[in-house]
Amino acid sequence: MPDATDPPYVETVDTRFLESLVGYNARRAALSIIGQFLPRMAVYDLRPLDFSVLSLIAHNAGITSRQLCTALSLQSPNVVGIVSALEKRGLIERRTHPHDRRAVGLHLTPDGTALVQEAEKTAATLEMDATARLTAAERKTLIRLLQKIYSRG
């Protein structure tokens, strides 16, 4: 028979408090999806930020580093390495901005265009797999509620 002064031990971990917090749940869900993202995008040698940057360039030909920073909430020094690596791989090109010689417009190469098309297809498939337990209506609701948390306006 255990003495009342014995230290207690835990059979089942009670996580109810943390699970009552939106921040905790959002972080866990994001990490879960990233965990599925990494191996599938490793085929293209793309990390999450590489993919976000490449996709934004694909949909915004001529976008600048500064605009990438604002759109993705990144610090400018942290974008330099990402963009340089994509350029070295021949996926993007830098062209001088037509209205501001300080700035550099970013553009996809044909190789980059082909890679983005494949990677975005993979991302869309991953999206469905990662949210397989949600209905289409639930997925739409979830995205709307998440955007109410982080977006301006």
Added chain:
Amino acid sequence: MPDATDPPYVETVDTRFLESLVGYNARRAALSIIGQFLPRMAVYDLRPLDFSVLSLIAHNAGITSRQLCTALSLQSPNVVGIVSALEKRGLIERRTHPHDRRAVGLHLTPDGTALVQEAEKTAATLEMDATARLTAAERKTLIRLLQKIYSRG
């Protein structure tokens, strides 16, 4: 008049593709809430992982490092430093596990108990502020949908 061969530039960044992905939105929302978490918890000198660990110990007296790892999806080497720092600050104590001498049960000290109570109050207030644009029903729905993504079962 611009020449047709001039490189294009971007006026407004089109982020629609990324915003169609649950993973992207969950990450952005989590980072937004963490951004509010950091300055408010800096008062207690607690980072997000410190808070999660301390809160789990508060609600699970005698929990082991291994159980912390499983509950929070952490690797065991990465918990060592967190637990050691909390112990050095006098917030938690290690006691030998009553049934397994390999394991160490973690317990709050009186100082740790007092700190967790304040920190959890702050977290609850932060929760309401960070999700101020959501109704109570929406907040509940959001948490339920996020858990459907990352939880087993």
Added chain:
DNA sequence: TATTGTTATACTCTATAACTATA
């Protein structure tokens, strides 16, 4: 043989300060 906890290590992500070229 398997598990708990630990050390050492490395890679990614993130943040700040300081510099240049241009606006």
Added chain:
DNA sequence: TATAGTTATAGAGTATAACAATA
């Protein structure tokens, strides 16, 4: 004076390999 981009650097977070003590 302010902004776009860059360099250097430092701090967190996360990952694997290898080890000692115990089960």
